[in-house]
Amino acid sequence: MRQRVLSLLFVALGGGLVFSQPDAESVLLLDDFSRPDGRSHLSTLWEGFTDRVMGGRSEMSAGIVATEEGPALRMTGDVSLENRGGFIQVRLPLSEQGAMDASAYRGVAITARATGDHYYLHLRTNRTRFPWSHYAQKIAVGQNWERIEVPFDEFEPRYMLGGGSPNVSRLRSVAVVAGNAEFAADIWIRSIELYK
Numbered sequence: 001m002r003q004r005v006l007s008l009l010f011v012a013l014g015g016g017l018v019f020s021q022p023d024a025e026s027v028l029l030l031d032d033f034s035r036p037d038g039r040s041h042l043s044t045l046w047e048g049f050t051d052r053v054m055g056g057r058s059e060m061s062a063g064i065v066a067t068e069e070g071p072a073l074r075m076t077g078d079v080s081l082e083n084r085g086g087f088i089q090v091r092l093p094l095s096e097q098g099a100m101d102a103s104a105y106r107g108v109a110i111t112a113r114a115t116g117d118h119y120y121l122h123l124r125t126n127r128t129r130f131p132w133s134h135y136a137q138k139i140a141v142g143q144n145w146e147r148i149e150v151p152f153d154e155f156e157p158r159y160m161l162g163g164g165s166p167n168v169s170r171l172r173s174v175a176v177v178a179g180n181a182e183f184a185a186d187i188w189i190r191s192i193e194l195y196k
Contacts, residue, residue, distance in 0.1 A: 028105060028194040030092060030174065033064050033071040042100075044093045046073065051179075054132075056085020060185075069145065073189040079118070079178050087179030089122065092192070094171055099126060102168040105194035107151040110176065114141040114187035120177040123155055126170035132159045134175075135166045141187060149195055 031040035039045055050058045060077030077088040094100040108121055123135040135155035139148050153165045174192065178185035 026196045027109065028102075030094070030192045030194065031073075032191040033073050033189075038064065040092055042092075042094060044096060047091045047093070048075075048089070049091060050077070050088045051080075051083075051085030054085070055083045056080065056087075057082040058085050058088050060088035062090050065188075067188065067190075069190065074187070075176065075178065075189075076186045077178065077184075079181065079183055079185055081182050086181070087177055088185060089175045089177040089179070090189075091122070091124075091173050091175035093173045099170040099172045102152075102171040102194055105152075105168070105196055107149055107154070107195060108174055109147055109149045109191075109193045109195045110139065111145060111147045111190040111192075112139075112141050112176075112187055113143055113145050114185075115143060116178070116183045116185055116187075117141075118178060118181040118183060118185075119187055120179065121150055121155070122173075122175040122177050123152075123166050123168075124172045124175075125167045126172065127162075127167055128160065128172070130159065134158050134160075136177075145190060 029041045048060060048062045050060050057080040058077060060075060062075040064071050065074045075090050079086060079088055119141050120136050120138050128134055136158050137150050137155045152168050155166050157163050176189060
C-alpha cells in the first residue's frame with residue numbers, strides 16, 4: 001500500500017493554530033464541514049449506514065462537532081460481527097446527478113484522527129451495481145490529526161464481478177468506514193478531498 005500519511009504542521013499565529021494545506025489548485029475539496037446548512041462543499045448530504053440494513057447488530061452515531069481546529073464530522077459506534085455484520089459508515093454522494101468525473105485526480109485525501117485501527121475508505125462507481133459492492137482501502141489513522149493520501153489505483157474491488165481499479169470518470173461516492181472487527185469506533189474527520 002502506497003498511501004501517504006502527512007502530519008499536519010501547526011503554526012502559532014496570534015495565539016491560534018493554523019493547519020498547513022496543500023496548494024488549492026492541486027485538490028478538489030469535497031467537504032470541510034464548514035457550511036452552516038450541513039451540506040458538503042459539493043452541496044450533497046452525508047448519509048449514515050450500519051450493517052443493520054442486512055441484519056447486523058452494529059450501532060453508530062455521527063454528526064458535525066466543534067473542535068479547537070474547526071468543525072469535524074465525528075463517527076462513533078460499536079462495531080459487532082454478530083449476525084454476519086461488521087461495519088458502520090458515513091458516505092458522501094459526489095453528485096446530485098449520479099456521478100462525477102474525477103479522472104483529473106490521483107486519489108482521495110482525508111484529514112482525520114481516531115482511536116482503533118480498523119478504518120477504511122470506500123468508493124462506489126458506475127460498476128458497483130449491488131448495494132454491497134464497493135472499492136476499499138484500509139487507512140492508518142492515528143490519535144493526532146494527519147492527512148492521509150490514498151491513490152485510486154490502491155483501492156481493491158469487493159463483492160464485484162471482475163477486478164481492476166475503480167472507473168473514477170464515473171465516481172459516485174466516497175465513504176469512511178469502521179469495520180471488519182469488533183471494536184469501539186471513534187473517528188474525527190476534518191476534511192476530505194481529491195488530490196492531483
